[in-house]
Amino acid sequence: MPAASRGALIAALRPDYQAELAGGTDRFFLPRAAGCPWCRSDRRPRQRLRTRDWVQGKPGAFVLDQCRDCGHTFQNPRLSEEGLDFYYRDFYDGLGAESTAKMFEAGGSQKRFRRSARALREHAAPGRWLDVGTAHAHFCAAARRLLPDTEFHGLDQGESVEHAVKEGRITRAYRGRLTELADELADRYDVLSMFHYLEHTPDPGAELAAAHTALRPGGHLLIEVPNPESPFSRLLGRRWMPWFQPQHLHFVPLGNLRVELERLGFTVVAASVRGDQHIPVxxxxxxxxxxxxxxxxxxxxxxxxxxxxxxxxxxxxxxxxxxxxxxxxxxxxxxxxxxxxxxxxxxxxxxxxxxx
Incomplete structure (x- = not known):
């Protein structure tokens, strides 16, 4: 975006942002949770870190707590729907749309998408694939080159998923939450993917249950998420990129995710922190x-x-x-x-x- 156009857009957006911030940021948060939202332990969690919005620089302070029993890390207090709307705005769309699109179109991202598709291809030859949290469906466009016989659909809350159909990256778009659409999608998909999606959701467990509903018997669920047990998360502290506050609400340790998937009726066929899903940033x-x-x-x-x-x-x-x-x-x-x-x-x- 030319500097003059960007400056004009910023000037046009400023009055609305200032009006929203006039009362401070406290109203963007829900009441603080007393226990763990993953294992439901009622023990008081310990504070893992306190940080800020390093990426956009929007005002506010964000706390990540860790469960003393299961190790689940979560934003506490968590953003409300109003807060999520405020902090997501002008990142994937509006002011930040162009830079975000360039990030996903970059060569490094395209290689990562192809590696993810190959990992799934070792276990299945899908006819119909739903990518949840697809945004502009850049993953689907990259994966289709490796799986030309697969029909790719996308689901997201933003209007980007509708643009992805018009741009030919996917053949069908669903706009909304997976948890709301699961019954409509029941038993429809051979593969359902969640690439760095689960950590954005208010209730990861409900998302996994919805994925089970949308998949056909024998279908595969492919998940990639930040690894909160990485030593880099401690060495780099609050400046570790995957904390990505305030957008990331939950950080599920691998062991916890395996247990929950098996409880829901899945069989884990591959799981590891060691692999090509690492993003070198x-x-x-x-x-x-x-x-x-x-x-x-x-x-x-x-x-x-x-x-x-x-x-x-x-x-x-x-x-x-x-x-x-x-x-x-x-x-x-x-x-x-x-x-x-x-x-x-x-x-x-x-x-x-x-x-x-």
Whole structure:
């Protein structure tokens, strides 16, 4: 987006953002949970970390707690529906749509999508595949090259899924929540995928149950999510990219997910933190999250006023000066990726389960 057009859009959005923020951010949160939303333990959870919105820079403080019994990590207090709407806005659509699309269209993302499709292909030759949380369905477009006989459908809450049909990435779109549409989709799909989707949902257990309903007997569920047990989550602390606050609400340890899938009637056929699902961004993102607050602020509609010309020039000059450090961190991510993928340091894990 040209700078002038972006500036005009920010100016147009600013009054609405300022009106929403006039009363503070407390109203965007539900009451604090006293126990664990995963195992229902009533023991008081321990605080794992307190952080901020490192990506968009929207105001607010976010706390991740960890269950003392099952190890589940969750946002506490959790965002309400109003809060989710506020913090998602202008990330996948609107102001941030172009940059988000470029991220998914990048070569690294396309390679990751193809690796995920190959992993599933080892267990099934699907006729009909539903990708949940598909957004613009970039995964489906990449996977179709490996599975030309598979019919890909997408489900998402945003309008992006409807654009994906018009752009030919999927043949059918469902707009809404899987938990609301599961009965309509019952026994319809050979494969259902959730790529970095489950951590965004208010109730991951309900999503898994809905996936079981939508799959045919013998169908496969493919899940990729952040690995909260990665040592990088402790080493990098609140600047570890997969925490991705405030959008990520739940972080399910691999063991917990296996148990829940088996309880629902799935048979886990593949599950590991060691694999090609790792996304090599840990060091470069942590470096940027450390540097960015030191720079003059970039203009955003949730800021009370636009930065002056001097601040804009200073930001550009300082960001340019920091570029070698950012490139070094990115190079280290890529260099270490083959090793990380063979260890517990992987920032994501993959599970493939068959409906019983």
């Amino acid at each position: 840990d060091l470069v993102c942590a470096t940027w999250f450390w540097l960015n607050p030191l720079l003059p602020a970039e203009d955003q509609p949730w800021l009370p006023r636009p930065p002056g010309r001097a601040a804009r020039v200073a930001r550009g000059a300082l960001a340019l000066a920091a570029l070698p450090l950012i490139l070094l961190a990115y190079g280290l991510d890529l260099l270490l990726a083959p090793l990380v993928r063979r260890t517990r340091f992987s920032n994501a894990y993959r599970v493939i389960a068959r409906r019983g």
